[in-house]
Amino acid sequence: NMDTGPPRNEDIDLPEVRVIDEDKAPVGVMSSAEAQEIADEAGLDLVMFSPEANPPVCRIMNYSKYKYEQEKKQRETRKRAAATRIEVKELKMRYNIDSHDYMVRLKAAKKFLDGGDRVKLVCQFRGRENEFRDMGRDMFMKFVDDCNSDEDLCTLEGNPSMEGNRMVMVLGPVK
Numbered sequence: 001n002m003d004t005g006p007p008r009n010e011d012i013d014l015p016e017v018r019v020i021d022e023d024k025a026p027v028g029v030m031s032s033a034e035a036q037e038i039a040d041e042a043g044l045d046l047v048m049f050s051p052e053a054n055p056p057v058c059r060i061m062n063y064s065k066y067k068y069e070q071e072k073k074q075r076e077t078r079k080r081a082a083a084t085r086i087e088v089k090e091l092k093m094r095y096n097i098d099s100h101d102y103m104v105r106l107k108a109a110k111k112f113l114d115g116g117d118r119v120k121l122v123c124q125f126r127g128r129e130n131e132f133r134d135m136g137r138d139m140f141m142k143f144v145d146d147c148n149s150d151e152d153l154c155t156l157e158g159n160p161s162m163e164g165n166r167m168v169m170v171l172g173p174v175k
Contacts, residue, residue, distance in 0.1 A: 008047040008063055016055040088118045095123055095136040106146055113153045113173045123167040136167045
């Protein structure tokens with residue numbers, strides 16, 4: 001189990017290092033052996049941070065705590081990146097949708113748009129129902145108006161279009 005990371009403790013063997021303490025305050029220039037003694041007495045680690053400096057800079061600190069903090073920061077960053085990803089939520093309905101079902105879809109769409117996600121409305125037509133495409137289109141347009149009735153929540157990302165026997169329309173959140 002090779003632990004990567006900066007050289008520390010016994011890995012550092014130099015005649016001269018510049019030492020800083022846990023709070024990054026200067027301690028002085030000394031041999032790495034002297035610096036190691038100070039670190040040992042404090043129950044801490046000697047960690048080299050700037051090997052290219054002259055003399056190299058070493059910090060007396062709790063390395064495992066530092067490493068944990070760094071990993072925690074990375075996890076937070078990854079979490080934030082995941083949170084900013086925009087998702088497309090799909091809502092399916094029929095052109096002759098029941099009013100209660102319609103309200104349920106509307107509420108869901110508002111929640112998604114408010115959360116910054118895009119909403120893809122899909123209306124399926126079966127067989128002869130293709131004759132009712134206009135009703136589907138009207139329903140989509142009413143849906144957009146209803147979404148924006150209280151406050152502007154969505155923008156149209158393209159007009160309703162047919163994909164096979166499905167009518168599709170994408171709504172984007174208002175920036």
